[in-house]
Amino acid sequence: MSESKKCRVAVLFGGVSSEHEISLLSASSIVENLSPEQYDLMTVGITKEGRWLLYTGPVSALRDGTWEQTGLTVPAFLSPDPGVHGLVALEKDGARVLPVDVVFPALHGKNGEDGTLQGLLQLSGIPFVGCGTLASTICMDKAVTHSLLSAANIEQAHYLWFYADRFPVAAETIKKKIVARLNFPVFVKPANAGSSVGVSKVDAPEGLDAAIEKAAREDHKVVVEEGIDGQEVEVAVLGNRDCTASIVGEICASASFYDYEDKYINGTSQLFIPAHLEEETAQKVRETAVRAYRLLGCSGMARVDFFVTREEHRVILNEINTLPGFTSISMYPKLWMASGLTYGELLDRLIDLAFQKAGIERGQAHG
Ligand SMILES: Nc1ncnc2c1ncn2[C@@H]1O[C@H](COP(=O)(O)OP(=O)(O)O)[C@@H](O)[C@H]1O
Numbered sequence: 624m625s626e627s628k629k630c631r632v633a634v635l636f637g638g639v640s641s642e643h644e645i646s647l648l649s650a651s652s653i654v655e656n657l658s659p660e661q662y663d664l665m666t667v668g669i670t671k672e673g674r675w676l677l678y679t680g681p682v683s684a685l686r687d688g689t690w691e692q693t694g695l696t697v698p699a700f701l702s703p704d705p706g707v708h709g710l711v712a713l714e715k716d717g718a719r720v721l722p723v724d725v726v727f728p729a730l731h732g733k734n735g736e737d738g739t740l741q742g743l744l745q746l747s748g749i750p751f752v753g754c755g756t757l758a759s760t761i762c763m764d765k766a767v768t769h770s771l772l773s774a775a776n777i778e779q780a781h782y783l784w785f786y787a788d789r790f791p792v793a794a795e796t797i798k799k800k801i802v803a804r805l806n807f808p809v810f811v812k813p814a815n816a817g818s819s820v821g822v823s824k825v826d827a828p829e830g831l832d833a834a835i836e837k838a839a840r841e842d843h844k845v846v847v848e849e850g851i852d853g854q855e856v857e858v859a860v861l862g863n864r865d866c867t868a869s870i871v872g873e874i875c876a877s878a879s880f881y882d883y884e885d886k887y888i889n890g891t892s893q894l895f896i897p898a899h900l901e902e903e904t905a906q907k908v909r910e911t912a913v914r915a916y917r918l919l920g921c922s923g924m925a926r927v928d929f930f931v932t933r934e935e936h937r938v939i940l941n942e943i944n945t946l947p948g949f950t951s952i953s954m955y956p957k958l959w960m961a962s963g964l965t966y967g968e969l970l971d972r973l974i975d976l977a978f979q980k981a982g983i984e985r986g987q988a989h990g
Pocket residue numbers: 780810812816817818819820822848849850851852855876880881882928941942
């Protein structure tokens with residue numbers, strides 16, 4: 624392929640999110656695996672303060688978080704004007720436009736996975752990897768996801784939710800409702816967060832205040848769910864309207880639940896691919912994942928997480944992650960690798976899907 628035929632990809636990373644650091648790891652893996660023969664790569668970091676910087680340094684500094692101090696950055700932002708169709712970099716001698724064919728957002732959590740960034744991407748007219756605004760917003764909010772999936776008879780844990788600012792004025796009423804409606808242990812979580820930030824397992828009513836205060840620090844809505852005693856399994860869905868589910872993977876947390884330390888620090892939780900499930904149950908997990916994905920209007924990719932109860936093997940949907948962890952050892956890519964795709968092929972496929980959704984042939988993208 625000649626230089627001029629390369630596809631110009633902008634990988635976005637970082638973000639104003641409690642999952643900023645995880646995004647650096649996901650983006651590093653993506654950058655390292657996009658074939659230089661096929662792609663011209665631009666990397667754009669969003670700092671924790673929300674500044675947009677075009678970064679031209681090595682991946683190592685992206686991975687370890689020192690990229691901002693390298694001096695290899697220049698302020699740059701994505702234009703919402705489809706006529707620009709790219710990044711505007713504010714160089715010393717003036718603004719320069721860098722045309723972009725496709726954007727790969729590698730951000731997790733708030734301000735990246737929640738539809739805010741996707742709104743800008745939609746305005747920009749540039750094809751982008753993953754879900755659009757509505758599906759991203761719905762899946763980010765556990766209370767909204769729960770409401771929509773209950774209406775479709777997809778089984779979930781019994782739950783309730785409330786606005787965090789109601790708690791200081793109505794704590795006793797809210798706690799009474801929790802005790803009346805849900806069996807302990809319960810899980811208390813922020814409706815909008817990720818990576819288990821702000822999530823607590825509460826064994827008895829006395830623990831509710833502290834857990835609710837913790838969740839309320841992360842979001843304006845708090846969700847309380849009945850604890851499910853079961854296996855934790857995850858499935859990777861890939862595609863637009865026409866989508867497929869991977870084989871099912873399983874997580875065995877080493878802590879009392881799959882919390883932040885267990886996910887990223889201890890390294891002692893285990894992943895099993897395939898999950899220890901009977902074929903019939905695995906099939907139900909895959910079917911339910913595809914049904915939820917279609918129902919909520921997902922596109923590109925999503926990882927759909929479930930519990931399978933120990934005795935009855937009930938399949939209970941936990942949550943849908945529209946920008947799941949994407950390092951080469953993360954569940955989403957690993958599930959596809961176990962199904963025969965390499966990590967690089969998975970990236971190609973996601974980029975193809977972005978063009979397909981935008982109704983553009985990959986080759987036509989070159990302006
Ligand atoms: N209802 C529940 N029953 C049992 N375990 C739960 C429940 N909700 C959450 N957990 C545990 O807490 C972890 C984090 O909760 P989750 O809802 O997945 O939030 P996050 O979006 O932060 O990943 C899950 O991976 C699981 O280990």
